[in-house]
Amino acid sequence: QVQLVESGGGLVQAGGSLRLSCAGSGRIFSSFSDYGVGWFRQAPGMEREFVGLISASGTFTDYSDSVKGRFSISKSDAENLVYLQMNSLKPDDTALYYCAARDRYSGIGYIEEQYAWWGQGTQVTVSS
Numbered sequence: 001q002v003q004l005v006e007s008g009g010g011l012v013q014a015g016g017s018l019r020l021s022c023a024g025s026g027r028i029f030s031s032f033s034d035y036g037v038g039w040f041r042q043a044p045g046m047e048r049e050f051v052g053l054i055s056a057s058g059t060f061t062d063y064s065d066s067v068k069g070r071f072s073i074s075k076s077d078a079e080n081l082v083y084l085q086m087n088s089l090k091p092d093d094t095a096l097y098y099c100a101a102r103d104r105y106s107g108i109g110y111i112e113e114q115y116a117w118w119g120q121g122t123q124v125t126v127s128s
Helices: none
Strands: 003-007 011-013 018-025 035-042 047-052 062-063 071-076 081-086 095-103 120-128
Touching: 018 035, 018 095, 018 120, 035 081, 047 071, 047 081, 047 095, 062 071, 062 095
Parallel strands: 011 120
Antiparallel strands: 003 018, 018 081, 035 047, 035 095, 047 062, 071 081, 095 120
């Protein structure tokens, strides 16, 4: 299977930055070049929502309107890591952040159902 582990969450003041990491491993996992990766988040009492994605090739990224211009996704296939760089953080960004992976042949993924593997999440708290 594919295992994903997020890290890098924490408490930060509004206007600050954090970089989340998503590490891939598992019996059938070889490299993120075989998987598209999405980042999602869930605030207390809210539905989980799409944050951004990166294609398996790494050539395409896209973001929700709420984070566009502030967040960016990158990856290192050699290190089996995908990053979510978050700048100009706002209290509304407070949430549990998840990375998720989908097979590279399953297309571009904007919704949860397109992702087969999920991490356990890392908490991001932005204070005002």
